[in-house]
Amino acid sequence: MPELWPFPAAQEITEVLEWRTDVLQSQAGEQRIALRSTPREIVTFQHRCDALGIARASELARTGFARDWQVPLWHMAVQPTADVAQGATEIAVDTTVADFRVGDAVAIAVDGAEASLAEITSIEADRVILVEPPGAQLPGAIVAAARITVAPVRAGVLSAPVEIARRRQNDGMVTATFLLRDAPDLTAPVLPSYLGRPVQTDPSLTRSPITASLRRAVEYVDNGFGPVVAEPLRDLFERGEAINLKAQGAAERWALRCWLWSLRGRQTSFWLPTWGRELQLRAAMTSGSTLMRVAPVAELAAYVGRAILLEMPSDFRFRTINAAVAEGADHRLTLSSSLGEPVAIGTKVHFLTLVRSDADRVEIRNGAAASEVTLPVVEVPE
Template identity: 70%
Template sequence: MPELWPFPATQDVTEVLEWRTDVLQAREGEQRIALRPRPREIVTFRHRLDALGMARAAELARAGFAGAWRLPLWHLALQPGADLARGATEIPLDTGLSDFRVGELAAIAVDGGAAAPVSVADVQSDRLILAEPLDAQLPGTTVAAGRIAVTPVREGLLTAAVEIARRRQGDGTVTASLLLCDAPEIAPLVLPVYQGQPVQTDPSLMRRPLTASLRRAVEYVDNGFGPVVVEPVRDVFERSETITLKAHGPSARWAQRRWLWSLRGRQASFWLPTWGHELQLRSPMSSGSVLMRVAPIATPGAYVGRRIMLEMPGAPRFRTITAALKEGTDHRLTLSSSPGEPVPIGVKVHFLTAMRSAADRIEIRHGPVASEVTVPVVEVGHAEDGQSTPPGPEAPQ
């Protein structure tokens, strides 16, 4: 049985998810071939320990560096829904917000102390059923729920040297990076859907700066004697952005995790609002109207085929611009369907862009109360184009 790595994580946990995708680009689109069906997960823990703890960590690493470890996943820890007492065979908590598994181990830590393993006999939606009653895992007859952290345990392999940084003789930080085994299947996050693809509308996107670059693949032809000639290489306009999402609390963290899993690195596409308020209404719309008057920002032909999001108070509305013409000093756009409710003049309207992740490697920073992830994304033309080829059951790693 692999040794338990029991030390509590007292600083931010860094988690890296790695997929593999072949992106085959053509002049008018791309094909994405999935080579790794589940991500590799690499977690880096930082433990603040005293002299005895640092000595124990050093001896554990010396004895079993090349072997497997049973690793408590502190970034997925939950608090139980009620106080725990010795002799209890159940732990009430929302198991849908973490990665508990039947027949595997979970770990219990009290007051940020060392982890004590427990065997999980069954996982129900609102509780863990234990194989044996709680006993030595608790320091007293009854322990308040607020003092307890319950976390799943997975096997992992050390991927880098265990580092010990001493501040003083009895105070230091131990850093360990481990590759987790047996990545789970996680259900995709339920998001608004438009034309068969999800729309990422996380509110944290609106509260953070969005950096974007706009380009098109071209070749510059210069013979050194005459003018420079620009030749387009691809017909697809490339918009790239870097988005940052922040999740507070267990529910938001798990939702963020489900969305990242659904991206599968560079494989899956989705709609992303620009949040740029590009289309500014010149007049309100009635619930049954398909005509939208806006301040001009482009030639009428440039609007046709563009997807938009109306940021309505109740829920966003997604539409496609099917026609456009100049009307006085304004532009009149025809939408694919009516909004279904009145649209006041102050409603913000953003373009929708079909995007995918530009990287197969995603890093999540897990803090004490929130998780934050930065994802580079790139435009892929239309969300229905360039769909990834699903991996086989034994795709190469």
């Protein structure tokens, strides 16, 4: 059985998901070919150790660098919901927010000390059942839940040099990076959908624009004697953007991870609202109306075929603009169907953009209070 890498994580844990996708672009579209069905998972831990801990980490790396390790996934660690007794074979934890597996091990750490292993024989939504009770792994007959940390364990191999930064003789930082094996089969979180694709409106994911670029593939022809001519190479306009996703709490972190997993790198497309309030209503709408009067924001032809999101009091609503005409100083848009309820003049209306991730490598920064990821996305044709 692989040896345990027992050291608890002390600072931010970096988790990397890596896919491989071939994107074949044409003048009017693109084809995405998946070359890796499941991502490679790479986790980087930083462990704060005393002199003995540094020595142990150094010797473990020296004698077993190239072998498999039992790696506690500290970025998925949870605390028990009830105190744990030495003779108990059950630990009350929420197993729906971490990668616990029957037949694998679980890491148990008390007061932030080095972890020990226990084998899982069964899993329920609110507890893990162990093959044997923790026994001597616990310092007392009953240990308070707040003192215990429980984390799933996966097999992994060291994929980078183990680095040691000694601050003082008895205080240092050990950095270890593992490539995990046996990728899980995660289920995508349930999101609203429109025209067969999910819409990213999950309230646990806070979206804040960082950068945005508006572009079209062109070739600039310059013979050196006359004007420079721009010749379009593709029929598509591309909007690129970097979005920041943040999740707090074990459940929201798990939902973020599952959603990123469902994207499969650059393979899967989804709707992303701009949240820009581009369409500002000039008049209220009745429940059965499909006509929307808005302040001019684009040429009439540019509205047609665009998807929009309306923030209604009851829920988000999605529609497509089928036609647009000028009406005095305003533009009148025809929606694909009525909303079924009145639309107040102050209702927020945003454009919906169909996008995909523009990177096969996604890095999640797992801190003590929240997980964050910066994801580049690019507009794709419908």
